Amino acid sequence: MATQSATAQPNAHHQMAATTHEVMIHAEGVTKTFGQGSSQITALDNVTVDIRKNEFFTLLGPSGCGKTTLLRLIAGFDLPDAGQILLDGQEIGHLPPYKRPVNTVFQSYALFPHMSVARNIGFGLEMQGRPKSEIKNATEEMLALVQMEHLAGRRTDQLSGGQQQRVALARALAPRPKVLLLDEPLSALDLKLRKEMQIELKRLQGETGITFVFVTHDQEEALTMSDRIAVMQAGRILQVGGPKEIYNNPARRFVADFIGDINILDGELDAKGERVILPGGVSIGALLPEGAARTGHVSVAIRPENMNLTAADAPEAALTGRVTNIVYFGAGHNVHVALEGGGEVLVRRAQTDAQIGAHVGLSVPDAVQVLVD
Amino acid sequence: MAKPTQTPATVASPDPVPPRRRRMKDLRKQPGFDTIAWICLFLLYAPIAVLIIFSFNDNRSVVKWTEFSLRWYKAAFENEGIRKATLISLQVAAVSTIFATIFATMAALATTRVRAFKGQTLAYAVINQPLMVPEIVTAVSTLAFFGIIKQATGINGIGFLMLAHTVFCIPFAYMPIRARLEDMNLSLEQAAADLYATPIQVFRKVTLPLMAPGIVAGGMLAFVVSLDDVIITLLVAGPGETTLPVYILGQIRRGITPEINAVSTVLLGLSVVLVSIFFLIGNNKRT
Ligand SMILES: Nc1ncnc2c1ncn2[C@@H]1O[C@H](COP(=O)(O)OP(=O)(O)O)[C@@H](O)[C@H]1O
């Protein structure tokens, strides 16, 4: 391992510099299991991912899919069973946490209860042996950054949840790490505060230029905040992409299902694999992700807001059916339509004059996403 | 065939809610509870009350009250035998408390700040052995063991008594320290390591200051236990190593005197103060 990193390091750095996006964290074939024998759990299964410099990167997935485990491997609290992790081109898999230029915001905040707010924030720099004046300046700067100047002398157990959150952030940012790891940092906050902190975190990421790796099981949060999202399931990364790509072009059935509402329809790819024929016989463009079938029977995904209601005999009606229910939810209406050939789809419109029981047509986009199961 | 899928806009945390504790039937509502409670409290505290009251009696009798006075406290204070025994008790308790607390701290760290290991239960049992073996057995075996060593080496002295006290004080010091460590979230130490603290710095800056109340509590408990011990001390102590409880025992053979009441009251007061501090620290730890 040691020789490998010694030779790979300088070259890797130059190669990366040549590409448009410099890589900050490169994980390659990372596997981590817990327990033994029949009770063994594979928390991470051969995970390979690149996290770029200066990006807000989110690990999104249901509870137990391995998000925390991946963060802990990057931070150094656990060691991988297989695979390697490179930080800024350097192999760090063997380094203890205190030698990695990576800091963590813990879900429980983990503020030191026997130290003031200011000492908490200065702790990292103090441990690095920085001069007193530098620690003082950096602490003040961080207090200002998270708007906590007036509470510098407080004990941390006298702070509200939101304030503790800010101190935890300032403490992790103060040593200017290369990467900041955040494990569901907002899950303990109430909705209003959570929305505020989402914006705040995004601002801090922009102002500091530090790479953020953010963990959440909340898809809305992930879509709001991230530059890129990795969707995880059962120890694997299923898809990595920008929020719009993840939302509009989910490559896998799980990704489509996990994020928002989506209609999944059966279809048949044509001979060239360029168009897909929907149940009603209409053919539309097929967006094929990597690993998808090139011919035959496939599933396609269409977001409810990308469908529209038309007259049943309109030329643009790709599907026809009967309205079974209309649910108003404030920002719009969910129109449930039972399809002619069986099954039901959801159409989301801001305004609608549809009537329950009416025969309607449904228009679909020019091209639809084909899913890998 | 088409299939719509709907997931809620925000996926709620699927973490399971901890099961509610079953509510116990209120014991205090049971018939006869109050009566039994009062009888128990009376049996517990009446003798102590008698001891304290008659220590202030201006009379040689320990059954007939005449008048309030502090003469027996004065007499006890001026009694050469009591003074010497007190000094020895304090010396033994101080030395054994210090060593027992150090060992207990190390044992508590070794049993809580490591990965679960095989034989962990056995380790607890070994550390707590003095609590489980009848004290008289420990006393006799220690006496025999020390006898062999003394004969082989020719070394004598109060050090043996201190060593014996150290050993049986360890579990008492260990329990509160371990409880404190188990209460302390491991993520604080991880956070320190994450912020560039080496293992030694983590211990000095985070673990030790946070476990300090547990160490103080453990030390106080050990001190009280050492101060009050009779059986092991009686067998292990050499000539001239009479501790206060052993001295009191010796005097009582010749009949109870108010002087002994006075000394016992002082000993009781000291124990109560230390144990109260112990509980205060214990209750504070959750903040
Ligand atoms: N220390 C551990 N010992 C045993 N199993 C663990 C441990 N840590 C995590 N796991 C298991 O690994 C899987 C992934 O856990 P985790 O990374 O915490 O998931 P997430 O953060 O996505 O909710 C889960 O099945 C969990 O039970």
Ligand SMILES: [Mg+2]
């Ligand atoms: Mg987690």
